[in-house]
Amino acid sequence: LTSPLELNNGVKIPGLGFGTYQTPADVTYDVVTKALKAGYRHIDTAFLYGNEEGVGKAIKDSGLAREEVFVTSKLWNTDRGYDKTMAAFEKTMANLGLDYLDLYLIHWPANHKQFGDEAEKINAETWRAFEDLYKAGKIKAIGLSNFMPNHIDALLKTAEIKPMVNQIEVHPGWPQTEAIRYNERHGILTEAWAPLGEAAALSNETIAQIAAKYGKSTAQVCLRWGIQQGILPLPKSVHEERIIQNTDIFDFELTEDEMDIIGALRNLGGQCKVPDQVDF
Numbered sequence: 001l002t003s004p005l006e007l008n009n010g011v012k013i014p015g016l017g018f019g020t021y022q023t024p025a026d027v028t029y030d031v032v033t034k035a036l037k038a039g040y041r042h043i044d045t046a047f048l049y050g051n052e053e054g055v056g057k058a059i060k061d062s063g064l065a066r067e068e069v070f071v072t073s074k075l076w077n078t079d080r081g082y083d084k085t086m087a088a089f090e091k092t093m094a095n096l097g098l099d100y101l102d103l104y105l106i107h108w109p110a111n112h113k114q115f116g117d118e119a120e121k122i123n124a125e126t127w128r129a130f131e132d133l134y135k136a137g138k139i140k141a142i143g144l145s146n147f148m149p150n151h152i153d154a155l156l157k158t159a160e161i162k163p164m165v166n167q168i169e170v171h172p173g174w175p176q177t178e179a180i181r182y183n184e185r186h187g188i189l190t191e192a193w194a195p196l197g198e199a200a201a202l203s204n205e206t207i208a209q210i211a212a213k214y215g216k217s218t219a220q221v222c223l224r225w226g227i228q229q230g231i232l233p234l235p236k237s238v239h240e241e242r243i244i245q246n247t248d249i250f251d252f253e254l255t256e257d258e259m260d261i262i263g264a265l266r267n268l269g270g271q272c273k274v275p276d277q278v279d280f
């Protein structure tokens with residue numbers, strides 16, 4: 001679909017991925033099969049989603065070589081800490097039925113609201129397990145999800161290996177500019193979950209006007225806005241025409257003004273989660 005990006009350890013990652021959050025387990029095989037047919041070579045799942053099995057099976061049955069598909073999964077919050085992480089990783093790999101993972105992420109940082117002063121230690125121990133799995137060659141790249149600059153600052157005090165990726169919520173209305181700049185400064189690639197604001201951004205009139213100018217949909221403009229900032233969007237759909245439509249974003253370019261106008265939108269909806277305020 002697009003030329004790959006390069007992570008800080010030299011690993012190549014396709015610049016657009018296919019999200020599977022809220023894709024029910026019983027349709028995941030079919031949906032991921034359609035995504036691979038549409039040209040996606042990067043599939044994003046998580047233990048939490050309950051659909052790792054369908055993702056792995058669709059990849060195996062696709063006829064594509066394992067190295068042609070980039071697969072990400074994530075460690076769920078109940079599995080933080082060194083030993084639990086090691087066990088959870090094995091479970092994820094058994095679910096996927098694959099013999100290595102391309103990218104493994106800590107799904108959410110332990111925060112002070114829930115864990116008080118223990119939070120940093122928990123994240124450090126989880127990360128130490130990630131480093132060992134990476135060194136053992138079981139994962140090609142390791143990273144974070146929903147980590148804000150304060151969480152990464154703390155992690156970097158003890159980290160031996162710098163995270164390669166941070167996957168955060170980014171969409172029009174929730175631009176996360178500071179977090180993106182922070183990641184950039186640290187050589188960490190930002191991936192965007194809910195790049196369409198879980199559909200909330202799609203009915204915005206300003207985005208619709210810009211979309212009309214290019215003969216594109218509002219979804220395509222939202223994704224393009226992400227791509228042009230150098231971040232990696234992970235749109236989700238269970239409908240084949242949308243799965244295909246969301247890949248067709250490489251033949252137009254938003255102007256700087258349009259990028260700014262979209263970046264200045266607020267309160268469109270979507271989760272807009274603040275990682276220090278969640279209870280998990």
Ligand code: A2P
Nearest residue numbers: 194195196197198199219235236237238239242
């Ligand atoms: P569906 O899965 O029924 O196609 P996000 O990736 O931000 O989480 O957004 C996913 C939501 O946006 C889902 O509700 C999905 O619906 C919808 N969606 C995905 N792609 C498109 C599109 N191209 N046009 C309209 N809605 C879309």
